Amino acid sequence: MSLHLSHQLKVYNTLSGEKEIFQPITDGYVGMYVCGPTVYSNVHLGNVRTFMSFDMIFRYLKHLGYKVRYVRNITDAGHLENDADVGEDKITKKARLEAIEPMEIVQRYTVDFHNVLNTFNFLPPSIEPTATGHIIEQIDLIQSIIDNGFAYVVNGSVYFDVHKYNESNEYGILSKRKLEDLIHNTRALDGQSDKKNPQDFALWKKAEPTHIMRWPSPWSDGFPGWHLECTAMSTKYLGEYFDIHGGGMDLKFPHHECEIAQNQAAKGQDPVKYWMHANMLELNGARMSKSTGNYINPAELLSGDNDIMSKAYNPSVIRFFMMQASYRSILDLTDAGLAASEKGFQRLMDAIGLIDHLKTGKTSSFNVTDWKQKCYDAMNDDFNTPILIATLFEGVKYINQIKDGSATVTSEDLSILKETIETFVFDVLGLVNISKENSGSDKLAGAVEILINLRKEARLNKDFAMSDKIRDELAEAGIQLNDSREGTTFTTN
Ligand code: AMP
Numbered sequence: 001m002s003l004h005l006s007h008q009l010k011v012y013n014t015l016s017g018e019k020e021i022f023q024p025i026t027d028g029y030v031g032m033y034v035c036g037p038t039v040y041s042n043v044h045l046g047n048v049r050t051f052m053s054f055d056m057i058f059r060y061l062k063h064l065g066y067k068v069r070y071v072r073n074i075t076d077a078g079h080l081e082n083d084a085d086v087g088e089d090k091i092t093k094k095a096r097l098e099a100i101e102p103m104e105i106v107q108r109y110t111v112d113f114h115n116v117l118n119t120f121n122f123l124p125p126s127i128e129p130t131a132t133g134h135i136i137e138q139i140d141l142i143q144s145i146i147d148n149g150f151a152y153v154v155n156g157s158v159y160f161d162v163h164k165y166n167e168s169n170e171y172g173i174l175s176k177r178k179l180e181d182l183i184h185n186t187r188a189l190d191g192q193s194d195k196k197n198p199q200d201f202a203l204w205k206k207a208e209p210t211h212i213m214r215w216p217s218p219w220s221d222g223f224p225g226w227h228l229e230c231t232a233m234s235t236k237y238l239g240e241y242f243d244i245h246g247g248g249m250d251l252k253f254p255h256h257e258c259e260i261a262q263n264q265a266a267k268g269q270d271p272v273k274y275w276m277h278a279n280m281l282e283l284n285g286a287r288m289s290k291s292t293g294n295y296i297n298p299a300e301l302l303s304g305d306n307d308i309m310s311k312a313y314n315p316s317v318i319r320f321f322m323m324q325a326s327y328r329s330i331l332d333l334t335d336a337g338l339a340a341s342e343k344g345f346q347r348l349m350d351a352i353g354l355i356d357h358l359k360t361g362k363t364s365s366f367n368v369t370d371w372k373q374k375c376y377d378a379m380n381d382d383f384n385t386p387i388l389i390a391t392l393f394e395g396v397k398y399i400n401q402i403k404d405g406s407a408t409v410t411s412e413d414l415s416i417l418k419e420t421i422e423t424f425v426f427d428v429l430g431l432v433n434i435s436k437e438n439s440g441s442d443k444l445a446g447a448v449e450i451l452i453n454l455r456k457e458a459r460l461n462k463d464f465a466m467s468d469k470i471r472d473e474l475a476e477a478g479i480q481l482n483d484s485r486e487g488t489t490f491t492t493n
C-alpha cells in the first residue's frame, strides 16, 4: 500500500453536509458509482464537467493506492422527458423524430460520449453497464419493494408509495426536503391519476401500444422507471453497501433521493457511505442545459466553430480551466476565463519542459518536501484542485528562478520537484502536455513511413494484393498515400 495513505483524505458527504474522513468499507478498496449520461443527444460541456470531476476523483483515489472499481452507467431506456413519470422516453422521442431505431440513437450517442471523453483524456470506468442490460435485476427489485409493502400496482404500472415509506423512513434525507413541503408545493398533474399521491414515482410503466422499448414483466409489457436502474446496477456490481455514489448536483432530487428510498424499501438500507455531488457548469450566468438551449457542445468549443468564444481551445486547456474550480463550486464558462487558463496552462507546460535542463547545486533555496506535502494537503481537503494548482505554481515559480539563476536546487530536491509536478499534472489532473502531443504527429509519420516501405517491398515482390490492402486500409483510417516519381508521401484528413 502506498505511503500516501497515511495522509488523511476528507470528502464532503452530501448526506451529512460535512467533510468526513474517508474510510473505505474494505481497507484498500473503493467502490464508486456515478450516474452516466442519457444517450439521446450529444453531451454538452456541462455533462463533461460532472464526469470530469469524478474522473479526477477516480484518478486521485487510484494515485493514493486504492484499488477502485468505478461503475458509470449508460441510461438507454426509462428516462422520460422532463425527468418525469409521464411523457415520452427521451430516446424513443429522438428515434421517432429521426425515423430510426431507438438502439441506433443509443449507439450513435454512446459513441459520441466515448469520443468526447477520449478527447478530454478520461480514464475509462471499470464497468459501464446499461439500463436495458439489467431489466431482470430491476424487475426483481420491484418485486421486493412490492413484497415489503412499499409499492402498488395500478393498470399494469407499479408506483413507489412515498407516503407509506415516509411513515418508517425519511424521504428527503439526502436533499433535505420535507415530505410535508413537497405535498404543499406539488400540483396534481394530468396523467398522474394512477398514482395515490403526486409524490409517488414510477418503478415500472406499462407501455402504450406505440412505445417501442418494452419488456415483459409480471405487471405488463412495459419499461422500468428511471431511478431504478442505478439502484439495480450499483448494488449488483459494488455490493449491498459501497463507498461512493456520485452525480451532478441536479440529480440529488428526485433521482438520488428515490434511489435511497428504493434501496431502503427493498433491502432495508441506504447502500452508500459517501454521497458526492459535483456542481454545475454555467454559460451566460445560467446552468448549461439541453432543454433551455443554453449550452455549448465540446466539438464547437474545440473547433472554435461557435458564436460564444473568440477562438478554438485545446482539450487540456478546457480541462485545466475546469480543474481551476473546486468540483463543488459553480463554474461559469467564459472566453476570458478560458483565455486566462490557456496562458496559465502554457506557463505550467513551459516550466515542466525546463526541469530536465536545470543545473543542480549543493543547496536548495525552497523547501520542496513541504511544498509536496501542501499539494497532498490540497487534494486531501475534499479534492481541492484550485489550491493544488496554486501550489503547483509555487513550484513553477521556483523552476523559473532556478533557470534564471536566482535560486538553487539539489539534485534530490529537483527529482522530488519533477516527480511531484508530473504526477499531479498528468496522472491526477489528467492534463496532456501539448508539446508531447505534437510529437504524436512525428510518431504517426514514423509509423506511416514503415507501412510505405512495406508496401514498396510488397510491390517489388509483385504482391499487389498486399500493396493495395495497405493503401486502402490506410485510406479508411483517413491517411491517403500519394505516389509520385520522387516516391510516396501521405496526407491525413
Ligand atoms: P443527463 O444525461 O441529463 O442525465 O446528465 C448527465 C450528467 O450531467 C448528470 O450527472 C448531470 O447532473 C450532469 N449535468 C447536467 N447539466 C450539467 C451542468 N450544466 N453542469 C454540470 N453537470 C451537468
Ligand code: ZN
Residues within 6 Å of the ligand: 034, 035, 036, 230, 247, 255
Ligand atoms: Zn443514476
